[in-house]
Amino acid sequence: GLGVILSTHLLADVETVCKEILVLRDGQLLARESVSAVGRDPLQVFEVEGFGPEAEFRAGLAALGAEVTEDQRLWLVRLDMRRLTDPAPTDAEAPFPAAAGVRAILQVAADTGYSLRRVRRRPVSLADEFYKMVEA
Template sequence: MSDFISLNSIQRHFGVYHALKGITLELQPGRIGLLGPNGAGKSTLLKILMGLLSPSLGSGTVLGIPLRAGNNIQGNMELRRLIGFMSEADSLVPGLKGVEYVTLAGELCGMPRRQAQRRAHEILTYLEMEDARYRKLEEYSTGMKQRIKLAQALIHDPPVLLLDEPTSGLDPAGRDAMLRLMLEIGRDFGKSIIVSTHLLADVETVCDQVVLLINGQIRGQGTVEELCSRRQDRYRLQIQGDREKFAGFLRDQGVEVLDETIKGEVRIQVSRDWAPQQGFELARKSQVVLRGIIPDDETLEELFLRSVEGAETENLLAGGKV
């Protein structure tokens, strides 16, 4: 899948509302987090990637299949055979049992009925739904609904999965289990996964690439390490000794101590010409052991919040237009 996803100035309009405002992306196979707040355009982009929506403007390819403005029925059908889609909405069929629903999804993908049935049982066993497979869908809990949606996305063994808010509504145990499954499916079975979410922890747990989508525009793309900037004025001082006493000493010396703390560390903000050797001198004077000085890089959460605030400021300066 070297030719995975390539998008060039993709736009999508719904009347006067511009959901996507010129998306340009080059993505390699892997586990990709599509991260953004509610209303950022994530679901719209996923639907374009799998051919449920056509772009209003722009072009691109997904798995070598062209995306074009207008109705491209043949290309859309090819894409759907290669992609498994787990929607945020339940989209379940009342009256069907779990195994019947997953089997139906397989048949809709072109699988013979007997093959679809066998495959449905295999997937439901893998997802630990042995006891639930013969229960009707309307009797399912939220966690079971999320798993059955994942099962129908996997039925035709696609190379790519698009998962829209896969942990939505789950309790902590259910969320951890879903994240574990997503990681296993991507890492152990070699599938590329695009996870659309507004939850930073989900991306950090599962994904090796991140696309930051805010207000219909790409605000960042790369690994977490690539996206999070290295700050030149913040450090984490790892110490052995009385943390509070050391922090007080630093304040007396005119060093700004940040409130956020980790046990055994003091986070500081200094001038850009501050040298790490000064940290060892301060530790010597305050009689604590300084075990390390680590540059305090921006976290994914800080990057996300900074990007959202920047987009809101730009929108206000533009008169609030979308």
């Protein structure tokens, strides 16, 4: 194959056209991974919106090991997908399936009588991953 070195701040374009990324800072290699690996972090954030017995719902999420923060009307529920996915993906490039997190949140809502308006995994972009790498 042919390799091309591309230096850019347009990470959305990189995500579209590249298969692999190298992240350099001060001449040092910070990370090297395939673009398809973006989103395979086992800690996933789900956006949840609803109404009902909040204390019970929050306690049910805590029992899953979730961290919950609020962002305006949304609850941001951070789940460790390794606890919910059985078995965990064995391919190092495979993302954790969002469905496992959604199912867990739906079950807690059903168990606690919390009515959901919206549940979705917050999209993970290459830019998000890049900033995590650089800030570490």
